[in-house]
Amino acid sequence: MTTQARAVLFHETGGPAVLTIEEVRLDDPGPGEVRIRVDALGLNRAEALFRAGTYYYQPTLPGSRLGYEAAGVVESVGEGVTEFAPGDPVLTGPQIEMSAQGVYGDRIVLPVESVVPRPGSVEAVTGAATWLAYATAYGGLLETGGLRPGDHVLITAASSGVGTAAVQTALRIGAVPIAVTRTGAKRQRLLEVGAAHVIAAHEEDVPDEVQRLTGDRGAELIFDPIGGPELPALARAAASPGTIVLYGWLAGKPTVMPHNWPLTVHMYANGHLSATAAGRRRINRFVESGLRDGGIRPVIGEVFDGLDRIVDAHRLMESNTHIGKIVVTVDH
Known part of the structure; x- marks a missing residue:
């Protein structure tokens, strides 16, 4: 089944103003895939470089996606996925190729290897600033x-x-x-x-x-x-x-x-460490244990409400005036 989702795309490299919000096709998850309702996005400097065309790999234009880090809830899983079930709170981060799999949107489909458990006590804004x-x-x-x-x-x-x-x-x-x-x-x-x-x-x-x-x-x-x-x-x-x-x-x-x-x-x-199941296991255990015992307390620089604030969020990121992570919440 195919549905529509909102996603942040860009059709040329440049400053924050090249980012647009568009309707895209979203398929049901295939074998080994997970469909996620995104509740918050964590911004990373790599995404500004990718948008500008100065990252270590290039976007596929026109219509490139972007974004590594999101917090949300599993909506459905594809054949063979046993690690997650609908309703599970999750994070994204490992092994994402931004042009095709960028997480800036309200719903996404990712390989299960790119999805990480989020402790139920950790709300979306904190989660999006973590992995x-x-x-x-x-x-x-x-x-x-x-x-x-x-x-x-x-x-x-x-x-x-x-x-x-x-x-x-x-x-x-x-x-x-x-x-x-x-x-x-x-x-x-x-x-x-x-x-x-x-x-x-x-x-x-x-x-x-x-x-x-x-x-x-x-x-x-x-x-x-x-x-x-x-x-x-x-x-x-x-x-x-x-x-x-x-x-x-x-x-x-x-x-x-x-x-x-x-x-x-x-x-x-x-990407080198998270490319193996053993590397992902060690990273995820370190992050999850820190979230549970309070040793990991992400510093949130600013929260922007709504996907339509993504340009403003990127402008703040490029200003270098903030401390910690910038997070954008996603409305549904």
Whole structure:
């Protein structure tokens, strides 16, 4: 059976204004698929890059979809699906190709591998702000970076959704998170989120401050989504030996490798860890347990009511004035 759904599409790359809301065809779920009523969307920087045509893979135009992260309720399941049943609260996130499967809409159909259980006590707005940020923090800090209790971790772009999730993830295992933000305007809020220290990059020398705060040892781990030509300067903040985990490329310029060896540099991508059932199991267990015991408390920057506010939400995301995740609720 085919029905109609509302979806956010774009027919050319560009700024937030290229986003439109249109009626699309929605089929019943096929074998191994799940149909979801979407109640809230969590926005990610990757979606702005994808919309602009500067992400690591390109949209299929015209009529590309976008979006990784949603919270909703299962409406129906396809043949062979035993993990979920109608009425189950769920999240989305892993193994999504945005052009074809983007979640910005009021109803979506996804492969079961892209759907994650949501504890019934977690409402949709909180859920929509959770999976991708904490999966990235878990995979980058723990599985890739090997962060240990007592380690200092330097978290750049700390006011972002992933940045605030990384602060909480570090605290969850007994590490010491040092947050980096551009100015002191966000200092107090980041301390409230749990940062042990906050460095304003436009007002202080980041490596010098890290050395001072760590007794000249440096940070055992640097967690950075920026890269680019400034990476060697940032690497002066690393311990010896130390580790850098790059989980993005916001600089948009070639990344220069630092030479202050011994130093290990990893490139982290969420899709690599979530590509296997074992990786998804570990991520999902980490996220679910944190939601249940309160160790994971997503920081919500702003909530926009209604899918028709998606352009405004993207404009806020590009302004970089918010702290945490931006969420858009979906009316039915």
